[in-house]
Amino acid sequence: MTSSSRRRGEIPLLLAMIYRAMNDEIHDRLAAEGREPLRPAHGYTFRLLLARDDVTTVALADHLGITKQAASKIAAELETWDYLERRPHPTDGRARVLALTAKGLAYVRHADELWGQAEDRWAAVIGPDRLDQIHADMRAYVDASGGRAALRPVW
Amino acid sequence: MTSSSRRRGEIPLLLAMIYRAMNDEIHDRLAAEGREPLRPAHGYTFRLLLARDDVTTVALADHLGITKQAASKIAAELETWDYLERRPHPTDGRARVLALTAKGLAYVRHADELWGQAEDRWAAVIGPDRLDQIHADMRAYVDASGGRAALRPVW
């Protein structure tokens, strides 16, 4: 059966390998579409903005684990490419709220479809039931790690 | 059971989250031990040298996906910290073979133990049998991706 041959400590490496393989695949396809030179940080920014609608530059910086100056630059790039806009904050005059534009939203949807296809390819190999199981087991780990596991950049 | 609630495209994100969470944990612990400022590239270098004993600077560069100049610098750092040594190549007078020193090997062993502990923590949540299953399913994906999946840096 499955067991015996599992070397201790191999699991994390496999996680990295699979994520990296899927990531490469998606990146290649996005690059082939001739888009702006989006870097990982931009992708993580999209995903944060999708999850929350009250994101300021400082919040973005915190999420990405970089300084606010660097985060500001990321946001500025995305703004010039029309992926996001900086709107005045409703209550705080100092702050600005970062929000995806229609183009930005379309981009995330498109990327999500590609991620979905990568996932499908795994499902094709092991079957959807196993993938459901894996999904549940991964969720269990994330839930058990008490907030330590969040979708933050893997640099 | 497990299924129904799985949103398509969520799996890759969970992979990233878990890898990142485990990585953070290990990094924190290694950093707390007051070592040289080792970066991800150094870790991937260790792992390559552990797997092969004929690694040249160019091979390292190729593996890391960086230029040979950058790879040379990485190797030079590791050499000054006594983690690896550059030996003359047995047959090619131009080349040098990179190899782990005893200190380098000890470091990898230590890091592997920490990875093993992270893995154990997951096993504690879902049980070792499930982890065996996941291991097999991940292996299946890697094998099916025809060499595309290799342990290369996830930046």
Place this chain on the structure above:
DNA sequence: CAATGTAGTCAATCAGATTGACCATTATAG
């Protein structure tokens, strides 16, 4: 309303990487 804290910007600098030029050695073609 004074004092302190926070969001964001501008400017200078740093670190890790890249490009380009080069040398020494090896492999290939006449």
Place this chain on the structure above:
DNA sequence: CTATAATGGTCAATCTGATTGACTACATTG
């Protein structure tokens, strides 16, 4: 055998994404 091309590695200059530090404008606390 050479003559030529290709390869491993280094040195130097440059680029880029980030950091630190100083500052302004607004907010919060007392």
